[in-house]
Amino acid sequence: xxxxxxxxxxxxxxxxxxxxxxxxxxxxxxxxxxxxxxxxxxxxxxxxxxxxxxxxxxxxxxxxxxxxxxxxxxxxxxxxxxxxxxxxxxxxxxxxxxxxxxxxxxxxxxxxxxxxxxxxxxxxxxxxxxxxxxxxxxxxxxxxxxxxxxxxxxxxxxxxxxxxxxxxxxxxxxxxxxxxxxxxxxxxxxxxxxxxxxxxxxxxxxxxxxxxxxxxxxxxxxxxxxxxxxxxxxxxxxxxxxxxxxxxxxxxxx
Amino acid sequence: xxxxxxxxxxxxxxxxxxxxxxxxxxxxxxxxxxxxxxxxxxxxxxxxxxxxxxxxxxxxxxxxxxxxxxxxxxxxxxxxxxxxxxxxxxxxxxxxxxxxxxxxxxxxxxxxxxxxxxxxxxxxxxxxxxxxxxxxxxxxxxxxxxxxxxxxxxxxxxxxxxxxxxxxxxxxxxxxxxxxxxxxxxxxxxxxxxxxxxxxxxxxxxxxxxxxxxxxxxxxxxxxxxxxxxxxxxxxxxxxxxxxxxxxxxxxxxxxxxxxxxxxxxxxxxxxxxxxxxxxxxxxxxx
Numbered sequence: 183x184x185x186x187x188x189x190x191x192x193x194x195x196x197x198x199x200x201x202x203x204x205x206x207x208x209x210x211x212x213x214x215x216x217x218x219x220x221x222x223x224x225x226x227x228x229x230x231x232x233x234x235x236x237x238x239x240x241x242x243x244x245x246x247x248x249x250x251x252x253x254x255x256x257x258x259x260x261x262x263x264x265x266x267x268x269x270x271x272x273x274x275x276x277x278x279x280x281x282x283x284x285x286x287x288x289x290x291x292x293x294x295x296x297x298x299x300x301x302x303x304x305x306x307x308x309x310x311x312x313x314x315x316x317x318x319x320x321x322x323x324x325x326x327x328x329x330x331x332x333x334x335x336x337x338x339x340x341x342x343x344x345x346x347x348x349x350x351x352x353x354x355x356x357x358x359x360x361x362x363x364x365x366x367x368x369x370x371x372x373x374x375x376x377x378x379x380x381x382x383x384x385x386x387x388x389x390x391x392x393x394x395x396x397x398x399x400x401x402x403x404x405x406x407x408x409x410x411x412x413x414x415x416x417x418x419x420x421x422x423x424x425x426x427x428x429x430x431x432x433x434x435x436x
Numbered sequence: 437x438x439x440x441x442x443x444x445x446x447x448x449x450x451x452x453x454x455x456x457x458x459x460x461x462x463x464x465x466x467x468x469x470x471x472x473x474x475x476x477x478x479x480x481x482x483x484x485x486x487x488x489x490x491x492x493x494x495x496x497x498x499x500x501x502x503x504x505x506x507x508x509x510x511x512x513x514x515x516x517x518x519x520x521x522x523x524x525x526x527x528x529x530x531x532x533x534x535x536x537x538x539x540x541x542x543x544x545x546x547x548x549x550x551x552x553x554x555x556x557x558x559x560x561x562x563x564x565x566x567x568x569x570x571x572x573x574x575x576x577x578x579x580x581x582x583x584x585x586x587x588x589x590x591x592x593x594x595x596x597x598x599x600x601x602x603x604x605x606x607x608x609x610x611x612x613x614x615x616x617x618x619x620x621x622x623x624x625x626x627x628x629x630x631x632x633x634x635x636x637x638x639x640x641x642x643x644x645x646x647x648x649x650x651x652x653x654x655x656x657x658x659x660x661x662x663x664x665x666x667x668x669x670x671x672x673x674x675x676x677x678x679x680x681x682x683x684x685x686x687x688x689x690x691x692x693x694x695x696x697x698x699x700x701x702x703x704x705x706x707x708x709x710x711x712x713x714x715x716x717x718x719x720x721x722x723x
Binding site for chain 2 (some may be wrong): 220229265269271288290291293294297298299300301302303304305306309311312314372390395396400404407409410411412413416420421422427429
């Protein structure tokens with residue numbers, strides 16, 4: 183049963199139909215927020231406790247002066263080295279037998295440390311349940327040997343699901359194919375970031391455009407532990423010296 | 437510069453007040469310990485006052501933290517794994533470390549409180565004497581200082597822009613916590629008409645703490661670099677002005693005069709500045 187699963191989201195195939203968003207909400211019984219209409223076709227706006235898939239719409243001007251859509255169905259990356267899991271003080275966030283990252287709803291106490299840690303703005307706080315919530319990779323469906331709802335519903339196979347190694351092969355082959363066709367801007371995201379993501383993306387622009395940290399920014403919260411505590415320790419020593427100096431100065435032997 | 441896309445964790449007033457009161461509880465205990473260890477007999481009443489003050493302030497902290505949880509009744513999940521009933525401790529997660537430090541420090545604060553209360557009547561520390569008493573308050577002071585500072589490290593150990601862009605927040609919160617604690621203690625000392633020589637010592641110590649805090653504010657902004665531009669919005673500038681008034685004016689007052697009213701004004705401004713600092717750091721990074 184246990185296997186290492188992954189998504190491969192090919193943004194060049196996404197038509198922005200939002201079938202993934204609907205299927206996700208249907209299966210996971212997420213009521214969703216009231217739509218917000220801005221100046222684009224995106225009325226979901228972000229990933230959060232209700233939106234576990236979010237189709238981004240990016241309008242950009244091409245080299246020839248035309249307008250090009252680039253769309254991407256965003257999702258939790260189920261990082262191999264997960265920032266959320268690293269900071270979670272209750273151990274509510276676990277790695278499942280499918281190598282995915284799962285928030286146990288019966289353990290989470292809603293401290294929200296994971297929300298400040300996730301560099302992909304994936305997790306949201308659910309006021310109704312008092313819990314941090316995000317994509318479960320359809321943990322229940324995986325246990326029943328079913329494809330996650332989003333991948334199942336995607337009509338263009340922009341969202342592919344399978345074993346992670348297979349997904350990497352498929353992604354690599356697709357990248358070569360597109361580059362062979364002259365699409366030099368095509369690039370793969372997720373192969374190396376955070377120890378390798380379980381959701382790979384084929385992009386046609388810089389990662390930042392899609393709200394993905396560039397590779398050099400893919401760093402964990404714990405990087406700040408040592409220097410943070412060291413600075414505090416030095417300050418404690420300086421404060422102590424100041425206090426001792428002040429408390430002995432004149433006061434004692436007057 | 438590191439670029440992340442983070443949802444704000446909605447840590448608001450409960451957390452701001454926890455950071456503020458945790459700094460006072462831990463800082464006041466540490467100052468009481470130093471007064472007891474380094475001061476003379478005339479400092480004993482103020483040291484006792486510090487221990488009497490630390491516990492009640494500390495007692496508010498877990499209440500604030502529990503109320504801030506989405507599921508307050510699951511507060512114990514912080515310490516005990518609800519599935520295995522083993523202990524939860526992750527040294528690399530400051531929130532996990534902080535919970536245990538809060539718990540352990542409250543034992544020290546509780547014992548010192550009881551001891552101070554008992555010595556109010558008898559005049560002598562009843563159950564902790566000599567080397568044992570010194571060792572006890574020393575260890576307690578270490579936990580107190582940790583409590584006053586780790587909250588900044590907790591913010592930094594995230595991927596939230598500003599918080600995680602600097603290593604100086606723990607240091608800054610500790611320096612500010614010490615200053616606020618000295619101000620609190622000197623305010624209560626003045627109101628209670630305690631020993632004036634102790635109060636003068638606290639004022640002198642606060643000078644060092646404020647200078648330390650000002651230096652760390654510079655370090656904080658230098659370490660933030662371009663990320664600090666977020667603080668240039670008008671509402672944050674107003675809070676930064678409050679922080680500066682809460683440090684520079686008390687420092688000037690400490691240096692110029694020892695008269696009663698300006699000293700109390702200095703203490704009140706320090707408290708307001710300490711609260712403003714935590715507000716601007718907590719809210720400023722999330723909005």
